Amino acid sequence: MATVTLRIGPADHGRAMTLDDFLDAEEEPGYRYELANGVLEVTNVPNDPHGLIIWFLLDALSEFGRRHPGLILRAGGSGEFQLRLPGLDTGRNPDVAVVLHGTPKDERGRRPPSLVMEVVSEGADAHERDYVAKRREYLAVGLREYWIIDPIERRVTVLVRDGDVWAERIFVGDAAAEGLVLPGFRLPLAELWEQAEE
Numbered sequence: 001m002a003t004v005t006l007r008i009g010p011a012d013h014g015r016a017m018t019l020d021d022f023l024d025a026e027e028e029p030g031y032r033y034e035l036a037n038g039v040l041e042v043t044n045v046p047n048d049p050h051g052l053i054i055w056f057l058l059d060a061l062s063e064f065g066r067r068h069p070g071l072i073l074r075a076g077g078s079g080e081f082q083l084r085l086p087g088l089d090t091g092r093n094p095d096v097a098v099v100l101h102g103t104p105k106d107e108r109g110r111r112p113p114s115l116v117m118e119v120v121s122e123g124a125d126a127h128e129r130d131y132v133a134k135r136r137e138y139l140a141v142g143l144r145e146y147w148i149i150d151p152i153e154r155r156v157t158v159l160v161r162d163g164d165v166w167a168e169r170i171f172v173g174d175a176a177a178e179g180l181v182l183p184g185f186r187l188p189l190a191e192l193w194e195q196a197e198e
Helices: 019-024 050-067 124-140 189-196
Strands: 031-036 039-044 072-077 083-085 090-092 096-100 115-119 145-150 155-162 165-172
Touching: 019 031, 019 083, 019 090, 031 124, 050 072, 050 096, 050 115, 050 189, 083 124, 090 124, 115 124, 124 145, 124 155, 124 165
Parallel strands: 115 145
Antiparallel strands: 031 039, 031 090, 072 096, 083 090, 096 115, 145 155, 155 165
């Protein structure tokens, strides 16, 4: 007997589903799909300047990795990483994720990231998702650091794990954002916001 594959698309935004159904579903191309507490979130694939900021972040991480060999194993975007929280029926694809050398493989045989970055898109839903929902979820999944890159408010919020809570630092103006996971990695905000204006 043939199995029927669940197909999802933009009309399914807000649909209740399990993490297993989400992971097995066939997605209509051209959209981004995430599951948050058992509810499907369908958003448009970001365009400029969102994509230019992600490109800048990946380029800065790549350059840092070349200057500091043996620290970053790999970094990539939302198509390469999926963070699963089965207890919350949640699956997230961060904009940027960084895996460090020496990170052990998880039960799926994958090395989980230690650091993720999200670029905030316009709209109240996107703001709520990156500042509230993902903040809680990324702590629950065990990330060591979470950067919220907000081109609308022109600030970078760096959250560093401190036990079971986040320690928060906010960078604005001409500052250079930095965290603890990548010692010496500094992100000059003036250069970052230039990408948003391209």
